Amino acid sequence: MKDMHSPPPPAGPNHVAIIMDGNGRWAQQRGRPRLYGHHAGARRVREIVEACPDLGVKYLTVFAFSTENWKRTQAEVSGLMALFKRYITREAQTLIRNGICVRFIGDRMKLDETLVRLMDELELMTADNDVVNLTIALNYGGRDEVARATKRLAREVAAGRIDPETVDAETLARFLDTYVLPDPDLVIRTSGEARISNFLLWQSAYSEYEFVDTLWPDFTRDEFAKVVGRFARRERRFGAVPG
Numbered sequence: 001m002k003d004m005h006s007p008p009p010p011a012g013p014n015h016v017a018i019i020m021d022g023n024g025r026w027a028q029q030r031g032r033p034r035l036y037g038h039h040a041g042a043r044r045v046r047e048i049v050e051a052c053p054d055l056g057v058k059y060l061t062v063f064a065f066s067t068e069n070w071k072r073t074q075a076e077v078s079g080l081m082a083l084f085k086r087y088i089t090r091e092a093q094t095l096i097r098n099g100i101c102v103r104f105i106g107d108r109m110k111l112d113e114t115l116v117r118l119m120d121e122l123e124l125m126t127a128d129n130d131v132v133n134l135t136i137a138l139n140y141g142g143r144d145e146v147a148r149a150t151k152r153l154a155r156e157v158a159a160g161r162i163d164p165e166t167v168d169a170e171t172l173a174r175f176l177d178t179y180v181l182p183d184p185d186l187v188i189r190t191s192g193e194a195r196i197s198n199f200l201l202w203q204s205a206y207s208e209y210e211f212v213d214t215l216w217p218d219f220t221r222d223e224f225a226k227v228v229g230r231f232a233r234r235e236r237r238f239g240a241v242p243g
C-alpha cells in the first residue's frame with residue numbers, strides 16, 4: 001500500500017554491500033604474490049567509502065574475510081590478519097575525520113586478541129559518526145551468523161525469557177550480527193564470479209545483485225558510481241504485483 005503523504009523514497013540504494021573479490025588474480029596477472037593484491041585491494045576501500053556520501057549511500061558493507069577463507073595457506077591467512085591490523089591502525093584517523101561509523105560483523109572468537117582489541121577500539125572511536133556506516137565483515141559467514149544467532153536465541157528460550165511460540169523471522173533477525181543495519185538494497189561482487197559465497201544470506205533475501213568483471217583492486221569510484229546508478233532503473237517488487 002502506498003502512503004500518499006510521504007515523500008517518494010530516494011532512487012539510489014541506501015545500503016550497498018560488496019564482495020571484494022579478485023585480489024589474488026590481480027596480483028597473479030602481475031606476477032606478484034597474492035598478498036600484493038590484498039594490499040592493493042585494501043587501498044581501494046578508502047576510495048569507495050569516500051564516494052558514498054555523494055551517491056546517497058548511507059550504509060556500506062564490505063566482505064573482507066569469510067569463515068571459509070581459513071582454508072587458504074597459513075602465509076596468506078597470517079598476511080591478511082596483519083593487513084587488517086595495519087588497515088585499522090592506519091585508517092582510523094581518516095575514518096574519524098570523514099565521519100565514518102565503523103562496525104565489524106562476523107565471529108570474533110577465532111581472531112587474535114590484538115586484532116579484536118583494535119576492532120573494538122575503532123568501533124568505539126567512531127560510534128558517534130553518522131556520515132556513512134561502514135561495516136566490515138571479518139571472519140563472517142552467513143550460515144555461521146544464523147547458527148550463532150540461533151544459539152543465543154535458544155539460550156533465551158531455555159532461560160524462559162522468550163516464548164518459543166512467539167519466535168518469527170523478526171525475532172531471529174534481532175540476534176544476527178547485523179541487527180542494527182537495514183537490509184542491503186544492492187549487493188555487488190567484483191571479479192566475474194556470480195555467486196554469493198556465504199555473504200549476508202539472510203539479509204539479502206530481496207537485494208538486487210550486480211556482478212562485475214573488474215577485479216577488486218581495479219574497481220574505481222567511477223565504476224562504483226555507474227553500478228549504483230544502474231540500481232535506480234530496477235523495479236523491486238518484494239513479491240507483490242506492481243501497481
Ligand code: IPE
Binds near residue numbers: 025066080191
Ligand atoms: C578477495 O580476493 C579477498 C579475500 C577473499 C580475502 P581473493 O583473494 O579471493 O582473490 P581471487 O578470487 O583469488 O582472485
Ligand code: IPE
Binds near residue numbers: 021064065066069197
Ligand atoms: C568471498 O570470496 C570472500 C571475500 C571476498 C572476503 P572468495 O574468493 O573467498 O569466494 P570463493 O571461494 O571464490 O567462492
Ligand code: MG
Binds near residue numbers: 022023
Ligand atoms: Mg576469490
